[in-house]
Amino acid sequence: MTSPGDVLDAARARGVMIATAESCTGGLIAAALTEIPGSSDVLDRGFVTYSNAAKQQMLGIHSETLTAHGAVSEQIAAEMAMGALSRSEASLTVAVTGIAGPGRSEHKPEGRVCFGVATAFGVTTETVEFGAIGRSDVRAATVSHALALLLKALNG
Template identity: 50%
Template sequence: MDANLIQISTTLLARGWMLATAESCTGGMIAAACTDLAGSSQWFERGFVTYSNEAKTELLGVSAGLIATHGAVSEPVARAMAQGAVAHSRAQVAVAVTGIAGPTGGSADKPVGTVWFGWNVNGTVTTATRRFDGDRAAVRQQTLAWACERLMTLLEVASGNKPEK
């Protein structure tokens, strides 16, 4: 069991907040990890698996024009996914991931292993990108781990327990 997920659950429960996930390249892995914890229904509201561009638009309200302009794997789309997950749920907190897990699909400016993240913590949206090494399974597992690690840090900042890095 991931220590970050236990801390996330404790922090969300203490704040009375719910979590939603918006996942593309991980295909629901973050939601599955959350619901592996007994009692997660008290803090996990829902998960959106928006693998296709159409799903991002239909389920999360991500603008098709935004995707056309920047690509699905981009900061604006990760931001819009995190905002859409909160807007289309009863959650106050969301984590969104969109990336290229491989082994194909990469390009010179977006190589395999590129992942954009978005977090929405009670209306404050932050984004980041990472480039992970390894095969498809390794990229997806690292995406899950980093999404949760950074979410825990952002929740601590929102709770006033930790200065932002």
């Protein structure tokens, strides 16, 4: 399991600033990173964009993308990650949007989380199906996976 300290150490070693764009985690990724003293030298900011309006206003998400794909989609995760990159001093961002539960949407199951990781070289996305393991566990698993994606990007 990737620790927040591992991510911060790798970012420091490479002179990289990080930003987060979070929906279903409500800021838990940024909170995990800021649990470590001295994290301010590599964590620039966190965007908590729980509503669609916040995603549009704070990150520049396109309404057409929301209409076509829904908030829980790799397309929105990509736009969130790129929006955080362009609206921060960071050179690496991670974005998450998902259905923590309980419950599901009409077409998307509980436990589905879409991730986006952006740098100046582009954005990558993926979807993970954590399953109906409960809201707290989906959110915790999302934080853990996001930290692993950040470390992977830093160790590229």
